Amino acid sequence: MTEAAQVILKMEGISKAFPGVQALDAVDLTLKRGEILCLVGENGAGKSTLMKVLTGVDSLDQGKILLEGKEIHPRSPQHAQTLGISTVYQEINLCMNLSVAENILLGREPHKAGRIDWKTMNKQAEETLKRLLGVEIDVSKSLDSYTVAIQQMVAIARALYMTSTKILILDEPTSSLDVNETNQLFTVMRKLKGEGVGIIFITHFIGQIFEISDRTTVLRNGKLVGTYDTASLTRVDLISKMIGRSLAELDEMTKIKSETRKHIDKGTLLQAEKLGLTDSIRPFDLTLHSGEVVGLAGLLGSGRTETAYVLFGVEKPDSGSMFFQGKQVKDFSPLDSIKRGVALCPEDRKGAGIIDDLTVRENIVLAMQASRGWFNYLSLSEQYEMAEKYIKLLNIATPSADQLVKNLSGGNQQKVILARWLATGPQLLILDEPTRGIDVGTKAEIQKLVLVLADEGKSCLFISSELDEVLRTSHRVVVLREREKVAEYSGEVDEKTIIHAFAGSES
Amino acid sequence: MKKPTKPSFSWRRITESRLFFPLLAFFLILLFDFIFIPGFFNIENQDGNLRGSLIDIFRNGSTVMLLALGMTLVIATGGVDLSVGAVMAIAASTAGILMNPSALRNEVFFVTDPLFTFQPLWLVIIAALVIAMLCGMWNGFLVAYMRIQPMVATLILMIAGRGIAQLITNGLRVQITYKPYWFIGQGWMIVPFSLYIVAVVFGLSWLMTRKTSIGMFIESVGINFRSSFFSGINEKRIKLLVYIFCALCAGIAGLVASSNIKTSDSNNIGLYTELDAILAVVIGGTAMSGGRFSLLASMIGALVMQAITQTMYAVGVPAFALQAIKSLVVIVVILLYSRQVRGFIQWIGNPKKSAYK
Numbered sequence: 001m002t003e004a005a006q007v008i009l010k011m012e013g014i015s016k017a018f019p020g021v022q023a024l025d026a027v028d029l030t031l032k033r034g035e036i037l038c039l040v041g042e043n044g045a046g047k048s049t050l051m052k053v054l055t056g057v058d059s060l061d062q063g064k065i066l067l068e069g070k071e072i073h074p075r076s077p078q079h080a081q082t083l084g085i086s087t088v089y090q091e092i093n094l095c096m097n098l099s100v101a102e103n104i105l106l107g108r109e110p111h112k113a114g115r116i117d118w119k120t121m122n123k124q125a126e127e128t129l130k131r132l133l134g135v136e137i138d139v140s141k142s143l144d145s146y147t148v149a150i151q152q153m154v155a156i157a158r159a160l161y162m163t164s165t166k167i168l169i170l171d172e173p174t175s176s177l178d179v180n181e182t183n184q185l186f187t188v189m190r191k192l193k194g195e196g197v198g199i200i201f202i203t204h205f206i207g208q209i210f211e212i213s214d215r216t217t218v219l220r221n222g223k224l225v226g227t228y229d230t231a232s233l234t235r236v237d238l239i240s241k242m243i244g245r246s247l248a249e250l251d252e253m254t255k256i257k258s259e260t261r262k263h264i265d266k267g268t269l270l271q272a273e274k275l276g277l278t279d280s281i282r283p284f285d286l287t288l289h290s291g292e293v294v295g296l297a298g299l300l301g302s303g304r305t306e307t308a309y310v311l312f313g314v315e316k317p318d319s320g321s322m323f324f325q326g327k328q329v330k331d332f333s334p335l336d337s338i339k340r341g342v343a344l345c346p347e348d349r350k351g352a353g354i355i356d357d358l359t360v361r362e363n364i365v366l367a368m369q370a371s372r373g374w375f376n377y378l379s380l381s382e383q384y385e386m387a388e389k390y391i392k393l394l395n396i397a398t399p400s401a402d403q404l405v406k407n408l409s410g411g412n413q414q415k416v417i418l419a420r421w422l423a424t425g426p427q428l429l430i431l432d433e434p435t436r437g438i439d440v441g442t443k444a445e446i447q448k449l450v451l452v453l454a455d456e457g458k459s460c461l462f463i464s465s466e467l468d469e470v471l472r473t474s475h476r477v478v479v480l481r482e483r484e485k486v487a488e489y490s491g492e493v494d495e496k497t498i499i500h501a502f503a504g505s506e507s
Numbered sequence: 508m509k510k511p512t513k514p515s516f517s518w519r520r521i522t523e524s525r526l527f528f529p530l531l532a533f534f535l536i537l538l539f540d541f542i543f544i545p546g547f548f549n550i551e552n553q554d555g556n557l558r559g560s561l562i563d564i565f566r567n568g569s570t571v572m573l574l575a576l577g578m579t580l581v582i583a584t585g586g587v588d589l590s591v592g593a594v595m596a597i598a599a600s601t602a603g604i605l606m607n608p609s610a611l612r613n614e615v616f617f618v619t620d621p622l623f624t625f626q627p628l629w630l631v632i633i634a635a636l637v638i639a640m641l642c643g644m645w646n647g648f649l650v651a652y653m654r655i656q657p658m659v660a661t662l663i664l665m666i667a668g669r670g671i672a673q674l675i676t677n678g679l680r681v682q683i684t685y686k687p688y689w690f691i692g693q694g695w696m697i698v699p700f701s702l703y704i705v706a707v708v709f710g711l712s713w714l715m716t717r718k719t720s721i722g723m724f725i726e727s728v729g730i731n732f733r734s735s736f737f738s739g740i741n742e743k744r745i746k747l748l749v750y751i752f753c754a755l756c757a758g759i760a761g762l763v764a765s766s767n768i769k770t771s772d773s774n775n776i777g778l779y780t781e782l783d784a785i786l787a788v789v790i791g792g793t794a795m796s797g798g799r800f801s802l803l804a805s806m807i808g809a810l811v812m813q814a815i816t817q818t819m820y821a822v823g824v825p826a827f828a829l830q831a832i833k834s835l836v837v838i839v840v841i842l843l844y845s846r847q848v849r850g851f852i853q854w855i856g857n858p859k860k861s862a863y864k
Contacts, residue, residue, distance in 0.1 A: 314736075314737065333739075334736060334737055334738070334739045335739040335740075335741060337739075338739040344737065346737055351731070351733055351734070352733050352734050352736075352737045353734055353737070354731075354734060355726075355727050355730045355731045355734050355735065355738075356730065356731070357726070357730045357798045357799055358723075358726060358727060358730065362723055362726075362727070366723070366727060366735075366738045366740070367738040367739050369720045369723065369724075370720075370724070370738055370739035370740045370741075371739055372720070373720070374719050374720055374721050374724070375719050375720075376720075377718060377719045377720045378720075420738065
């Protein structure tokens with residue numbers, strides 16, 4: 001009886017089909033009061049669809065949703081919210097130019113004599129943040145003056161303030177947060193948990209699952225794999241449940257890495273001397289050899305992306321000099337870099353990577369065509385040939401080369417961008433967070449690809465906020481802190497040393 | 508080589524085609540004409556040349572068709588060009604003054620010789636078009652390099668352009684008496700000569716956008732200019748190019764229009780045509796936010812605009828009410844683009860499979 005009373009949400013036999021896809025096939029899920037449940041799976045496993053069904057975005061084909069024992073039929077996110085189910089999305093749906101207080105109380109501002117009572121409003125917002133989340137900030141400042149983590153807290157505060165929330169869904173809230181910010185969020189999650197809120201937490205970070213969750217529900221291809229007590233799982237167990245195959249591949253990577261090491265050319269490909277840009281990245285020295293993978297590690301805001309921008313010519317450095325294949329580089333622009341044989345796969349996939357309304361084929365040939373100019377046009381059949389080649393090589397899941405890129409999943413969009421850059425035949429490939437927000441299987445494929453490219457004599461600068469990934473792929477690791485290069489290690493360095501370098505403390 | 512497979516005939520495929528809605532609108536208007544206006548479809552053969560109301564739609568629509576070609580590319584990059592009407596006037600004034608410079612001497616001088624021109628025809632045309640392209644370069648410079656909002660940037664020339672046109676002709680309306688020039692807008696070779704001009708400009712712009720990488724770059728810049736920049740596309744140069752091309756089209760349209768009325772009337776040539784051109788592009792289904800475009804669909808959009816005008820005249824709507832009626836029809840056409848209505852039309856074709864709710 002007590003066990004049953006603990007259960008706050010029960011989803012039974014949920015099925016949902018989209019044209020051509022069985023997105024969910026008889027999935028069960030239970031959530032208890034004061035519990036953090038991780039929902040994990042590869043892209044396309046059905047996590048988002050399951051949450052959309054729960055919050056009323058999509059209707060379900062079959063199955064039942066029981067909230068505290070009563071069947072509910074959420075019609076819309078608003079309706080779900082009145083039932084006590086709130087969602088905080090990865091992209092923050094708040095008004096950046098309004099104050100924190102306005103964002104929290106939007107639509108239910110306290111009034112006095114027909115006008116908004118600002119004083120009471122700020123006080124209420126302040127109290128809400130403090131009481132619910134233990135966060136103390138100036139609520140009259142506009143939301144965009146705060147970090148993404150704080151913005152996320154405000155989103156949570158808004159969700160909690162609106163109703164007496166029983167269930168809070170956090171859809172990849174940590175993907176744009178750094179370590180400190182993530183810890184801040186976790187503190188808040190633990191506090192809510194203590195107050196009896198059931199939390200469903202969706203994440204791609206394996207480490208976070210073990211850090212925060214009580215139980216873990218694994219989905220694969222729209223089917224339930226199982227629900228486990230997180231403490232009883234090992235990382236390897238979990239990952240193999242998610243991808244449904246052994247981790248031999250990941251082990252294989254270490255082997256490839258040590259083999260490719262032999263091929264590292266002594267030849268210098270790129271050399272930066274005191275290269276820097278005011279207010280962006282302090283002058284740094286960097287040498288890249290052919291056939292080498294260099295990892296660039298650092299916390300969010302440490303200058304990783306800025307370093308990539310300067311090397312690729314998105315921004316023109318204002319100090320120091322750069323040599324590529326022995327020649328001094330004078331022209332800094334993406335086009336000049338492409339012509340030199342440098343490629344940058346940017347961190348911001350939606351904003352600076354894909355062109356969503358173009359087809360897979362057009363996205364793949366774009367950069368190469370740009371380097372060929374306006375009139376040296378690849379014929380359509382050559383374009384198709386090239387697109388088909390990379391679709392096959394990188395295993396891009398698309399019905400055809402004519403599919404619009406926006407219809408592909410995140411991991412496949414990433415592969416399309418990789419294909420775009422591989423098509424330019426680069427000597428140096430700069431990958432800025434190439435595995436962010438994509439599933440474990442694709443991650444492994446991309447890491448492997450990086451090593452294969454190095455084996456072919458290409459050089460690769462690998463930027464990632466996931467330390468184990470950097471260590472697994474890199475022959476050398478460069479650490480940045482506060483927009484400055486602070487250390488350089490060989491690939492055998494252990495995680496601890498690097499974390500100390502992040503923090504700026506001696507080990 | 509693997510070609511994209513062409514699925515068999517289906518209602519869904521037809522309704523998803525870019526040309527479906529502009530064509531549907533065009534045929535609905537023609538259907539209206541067929542029912543309510545006797546003789547609308549009569550085509551007479553005069554000395555081997557075809558004449559009739561239907562032909563007139565094409566002939567009178569040629570200026571808007573020309574403008575729509577240039578406007579399509581500008582809109583595809585996410586911009587808009589409000590100055591095309593003014594550029595038409597500038598080109599017309601340049602042509603007029605080069606053929607008959609008497610206005611500059613402040614004298615009204617009637618040339619009686621229909622074969623007299625001050626400068627040869629080829630020079631007149633080239634000079635007018637070069638001036639038009641300079642106007643486009645100005646627009647492109649402001650938009651691409653100065654980063655001014657396209658609407659504001661081209662508004663400058665929209666307002667100033669008519670003044671410039673008046674300056675060129677010294678404030679006079681220049682009569683065009685040189686007969687060979689009349690042929691541009693009024694000539695007939697089985698079908699009106701202006702249609703050949705439209706065909707050539709269409710052909711060139713099709714080649715430019717589909718047989719070079721320019722078309723792909725235009726769409727790419729219009730969809731996401733930051734991604735385009737990261738991919739090595741020189742977004743500024745693409746924008747400069749489309750504004751120059753748009754002004755070139757406007758210049759050609761200006762020549763056709765002035766030839767039609769045998770006058771370089773800088774006050775009235777091309778007045779409000781920028782709006783017709785923009786509407787033609789919108790009816791053709793190119794989004795104002797930029798991205799995918801279809802030149803052919805824009806041309807049909809221009810014909811829709813002209814067919815509306817022609818029909819209203821034919822049924823006796825007074826000229827002052829024309830704009831109001833036109834806007835009503837435009838609203839209907841634009842509604843056809845809404846997702847709800849599209850879904851409904853697909854649902855008509857196949858009530859079971861369609862996702863319409």
